[in-house]
Amino acid sequence: MKKARPHVNQNEGLIFEHSSPGKRAWQLPPLDVPEVDPAAALGGDHIRESIGGFPEVSEVEVVRHFTRLSTWNYGVDTGLYPLGSCTMKYNPKVNEVVARLEGIAGVHPYQPDALAQGCLKILRLLSGCLLEITGMEAITLQPAAGAHGELTGILLVRAYLESRGNPRRKILIPDSAHGTNPATAAIAGYQVENIRSNALGTVDLDVLRRAVTEEVAALMITNPNTLGIFEENIGAIAEILHARGAQLYMDGANMNALVGMVRPGDAGVDVMHLNLHKTFSTPHGGGGPGAGPVGVKKHLEPFLPVPVLEKGAGGRLRLIHHRPQAIGRVRAFTGNFGVLVRALAYILACGGNGLKAATQDAVLNANYIRKGLEDVYDLPYKQPSLHECVFSDRLQAGHGVRTGDIAKRLIDYGFHPYTVSFPLIVHGALMIEPTESESKEELDLFIEAMREIAREAEQEPQTVLAAPHTTRVGRLDEVTAARRPILRWQEPIAE
Amino acid sequence: MRYLPKSDIERRQMLEALGLGGMEELFAHIPAEIRLSRPLNLPDGVSEMEVLRYFQKRAGENAAGYVSFLGAGVYHHFRPVVIDSLISRGEFYTAYTPYQAEIAQGTLQSIFEFQTMICQLTGMEVANASMYDGSTALPEAVLMAARITGRRKVAVARSVHPEYRQVLDTYTRFQGIQVRELEYDREAGTLAPFTIDDGVAAIVLQSPNFFGIVEDLERAAEMAHAAGALLIVVITEPVSLGLLKPPASADIVAMETQALGMAPSYGGPYAGVIATREKYVRSMPGRLVGQTTDAQGRRGFCLTLATREQHIRREKATSNICTNQALCALMAAIFMTVYGKEGLRELARQNLAKAHYAASRLKLKFSGPFFNEFVVAGGKTRALLDKKILGGLDLRKFYPELGEALLVSVTEVHTRQQIDELVGGLA
Known part of the structure; x- marks a missing residue:
């Protein structure tokens, strides 16, 4: 295995197991005001006993604990992280530095606008860049993540249709969509109708025409879709919807395939969200935070959630909190601002040309992997790939090896697995998105590893089925975890 | 572009492996009418030094050097390094x-x-x-x-x-x-x-x-x-x-x-x-x-x-x-691990003491027990701003029925001297 070999792996218990009364990692300055008796100030009934079970450890133990835990993780900084639909690209270090500048990280959201002009300028510049990139006409930066952006977007559709007399009842969603799409539609009070993909893996125009009735509020489309295939009929899809008074929502999770090449706003999209933690390089943080700005066309602008940024007299920027037609507030304060700062740092560093070059490299990388693997893994949809490619485990399944097994074996070769078993329209899917951040060398190592695993699946399937062999824990018993959930540590009962 | 780990030679090698003559061919299947036929109207990419400079400038436009007593759901606490x-x-x-x-x-x-x-x-x-x-x-x-x-x-x-x-x-x-x-x-x-x-x-x-x-x-x-x-x-x-x-x-x-x-x-x-x-x-x-x-x-x-x-x-x-x-x-x-069982209690005690020290010389709106935040009757924040103090949140926008009222938060980060200045400005 060229990329990896095992090395010493420190054991580390739960922090509570290191605890011992009297140890401490904190020190506060001496109190410079008179002491206050908590019971007198708050009422004896309101005061608690000590926080049972809370740890008591020293600073060096805190540092070692979390450092050891970190070494059990794999990050983009470690290597290729080809999770499909997740866009695990490099997270530039300078982004982390600028987001932590005291004059940015220290700003309170209720500072008067006049004393937060720097933050407001950042919001305004980022808004302008994202509008140019997407071809949309107005934007909100409030949503905290992609699914939150979806909810905001569908509520905008609802408010717009309601203002025209009828919010309608249904949202159409292709069967290749992320699970967040139907879950979002449900929260916005809509019924979900799934649209079957055609043999090419894209939206079937005839099926769509039949489905779009006066009951339909919008279609939520992901473009390129979760197969990495561009919905070439996007223009016609928009026309079909618009002819019936419905809206076109685009899930921008896969926007890394399009920046600088295609603007959804030019293709008839009415409303879309971006995932700044995917396309615009902000770190995933082990699950978040992200940011999910929503771009809209003019007709949806009056409904944007508050606050809305406005340029006032003398070029002063301010936040408007009351707008008669707004859908309301989707989150307190001003969104995940620190994430927005990082995304702007990325856009400034790349510039227009750099963003386009990144898109091209991302698509080149995905196609290079596709080419390198298509003779050993089954490729169910042969349409051109953009930023990701989706194989199935059909050839390996004959030897009892499934996509999940191949993924686990990939860990032994020093790579993070791809996305397993998604999209649902491919049985046994291997969904691979390398992003632009991978060198040819890393891609060649990955292709070699995947080809080697295909050989193992045929000749020594047990090696793959028992993988991973090199991690500190083997495959975990998820069934028992769900059947008898242990969701917190509890102090052992003294005998 | 420094974030892209490939040389042009490598790009050509990869395109060759795909049987393609250029990057644009990767996108040729997208209908021409929706492909962007011009460069994005964004500035050219800049160096790390320039990125830093831009944000340092913005940071300087955000009340640098002010002492803030704003709370209202977001609190100024010390963050252990x-x-x-x-x-x-x-x-x-x-x-x-x-x-x-x-x-x-x-x-x-x-x-x-x-x-x-x-x-x-x-x-x-x-x-x-x-x-x-x-x-x-x-x-x-x-x-x-x-x-x-x-x-x-x-x-x-x-x-x-x-x-x-x-x-x-x-x-x-x-x-x-x-x-x-x-x-x-x-x-x-x-x-x-x-x-x-x-x-x-x-x-x-x-x-x-x-x-x-x-x-x-x-x-x-x-x-x-x-x-x-x-x-x-x-x-x-x-x-x-x-x-x-x-x-x-x-x-x-x-x-x-x-x-x-x-x-x-x-x-x-x-x-x-x-x-x-x-x-x-x-x-x-x-x-x-x-x-x-x-x-x-x-x-x-x-x-x-x-x-x-x-x-x-x-x-x-x-x-x-x-x-x-x-x-x-x-x-x-x-944070919870660093403070732990004793530290979080002591941190809370300091917050309580400092907030009560500030409140003891001010006219409060409410008589109920409070922790590190309270409502002051009146709201002379402008004079405080001149002294580079963000004195609290004006509650009129949320609770007009309270009249002039300020929501003030005092935590462990505030020194006695800063609190005295706040009180002097508000009293």
């Missing part, structure tokens, strides 16, 4: 959601510890791996209460953070859930006497409430339970739990953890969390980490009870949440 040094490890912050448990044990174990400490702090039995923030945790808690009780009404104290209530309206409007407001006592600042009928799914109360006043949660719980409703407790200042009794009488706690180690950062990112009783776990939104073992019996951790979530249940999921605020939850876990 180990937080940033530890979360800056690439293995933590450049990792994805821990779906592949074998190489994500670091994230999984730290979330398990976060869940545990949130339970210890709140007196609840389970806590999730985080929500976007407190303001979205509240509507998720209300939707959860509606699922549990099968009822469609909710009674919310007006002393719950006003922006949280606005977010609640946005989320519940299309769920057929009716939101009714409960008044506060104009004298004490606590929840005023009220009655509810048995169509109510939950009573929502914040403590300390938006005015900083500590509420009687046990009484509210009795009222709720007598009517077959749940009690949802909102917490925006968790440092208070170093001293205050945990809201153990609540059925659901919807909490903002910003105060536990997250910078104000003009509104985010922070981390919300929902904690509840074990019997309600299957109605909970958001990710959960559970303990289990591998085939050799070694302890390990994995995401669990995923059948509640959108990627499995789609439109029948308990929430549409996917990405959460994991790294912020890690910050909170490190």
Whole structure:
């Protein structure tokens, strides 16, 4: 295995197991005001006993604990992280530095606008860049993540249709969509109708025409879709919807395939969200935070959630909190601002040309992997790939090896697995998105590893089925975890 | 472009391997009429030095050198430096959601510890791996209460953070859930006497409430339970739990953890969390980490009870949440670990002492007990601004009935001298 070999792996218990009364990692300055008796100030009934079970450890133990835990993780900084639909690209270090500048990280959201002009300028510049990139006409930066952006977007559709007399009842969603799409539609009070993909893996125009009735509020489309295939009929899809008074929502999770090449706003999209933690390089943080700005066309602008940024007299920027037609507030304060700062740092560093070059490299990388693997893994949809490619485990399944097994074996070769078993329209899917951040060398190592695993699946399937062999824990018993959930540590009962 | 790890020679080699003559051919199947035929109208990319310079300039336009007594859901607390040094490890912050448990044990174990400490702090039995923030945790808690009780009404104290209530309206409007407001006592600042009928799914109360006043949660719980409703407790200042009794009488706690180690950062990112009783776990939104073992019996951790979530249940999921605020939850876990059992108590005592020191020389609006935040009658913030002091939040925009009133937060970061200047300016 060229990329990896095992090395010493420190054991580390739960922090509570290191605890011992009297140890401490904190020190506060001496109190410079008179002491206050908590019971007198708050009422004896309101005061608690000590926080049972809370740890008591020293600073060096805190540092070692979390450092050891970190070494059990794999990050983009470690290597290729080809999770499909997740866009695990490099997270530039300078982004982390600028987001932590005291004059940015220290700003309170209720500072008067006049004393937060720097933050407001950042919001305004980022808004302008994202509008140019997407071809949309107005934007909100409030949503905290992609699914939150979806909810905001569908509520905008609802408010717009309601203002025209009828919010309608249904949202159409292709069967290749992320699970967040139907879950979002449900929260916005809509019924979900799934649209079957055609043999090419894209939206079937005839099926769509039949489905779009006066009951339909919008279609939520992901473009390129979760197969990495561009919905070439996007223009016609928009026309079909618009002819019936419905809206076109685009899930921008896969926007890394399009920046600088295609603007959804030019293709008839009415409303879309971006995932700044995917396309615009902000770190995933082990699950978040992200940011999910929503771009809209003019007709949806009056409904944007508050606050809305406005340029006032003398070029002063301010936040408007009351707008008669707004859908309301989707989150307190001003969104995940620190994430927005990082995304702007990325856009400034790349510039227009750099963003386009990144898109091209991302698509080149995905196609290079596709080419390198298509003779050993089954490729169910042969349409051109953009930023990701989706194989199935059909050839390996004959030897009892499934996509999940191949993924686990990939860990032994020093790579993070791809996305397993998604999209649902491919049985046994291997969904691979390398992003632009991978060198040819890393891609060649990955292709070699995947080809080697295909050989193992045929000749020594047990090696793959028992993988991973090199991690500190083997495959975990998820069934028992769900059947008898242990969701917190509890102090052992003294005998 | 310095973020792209390929030479032009390598690009050509790769294109050749694909039988292509140029990059544009990779996009040739996209209809020409929707392809962008011009460069993006954005400036050219700049060096790291220039990126830094741009943001340093913006940072200088944000009240540099001011002392802030703003709170109202976002608190100025000291952030122990180990937080940033530890979360800056690439293995933590450049990792994805821990779906592949074998190489994500670091994230999984730290979330398990976060869940545990949130339970210890709140007196609840389970806590999730985080929500976007407190303001979205509240509507998720209300939707959860509606699922549990099968009822469609909710009674919310007006002393719950006003922006949280606005977010609640946005989320519940299309769920057929009716939101009714409960008044506060104009004298004490606590929840005023009220009655509810048995169509109510939950009573929502914040403590300390938006005015900083500590509420009687046990009484509210009795009222709720007598009517077959749940009690949802909102917490925006968790440092208070170093001293205050945990809201153990609540059925659901919807909490903002910003105060536990997250910078104000003009509104985010922070981390919300929902904690509840074990019997309600299957109605909970958001990710959960559970303990289990591998085939050799070694302890390990994995995401669990995923059948509640959108990627499995789609439109029948308990929430549409996917990405959460994991790294912020890690910050909170490190913060709680650094302060620990004794430290959090001492931190809370300092907050209490400093806030009461400030308040003792000011005219307060409310007589109820308060922790580190209080409402001052009057509101001469302009004079304070001249002295580079952000004196507090003018409450007129949220509570016009209070007249001139300022919400002031005093924490461990404020020195006696700074407090004296504030008091001098306000008195």
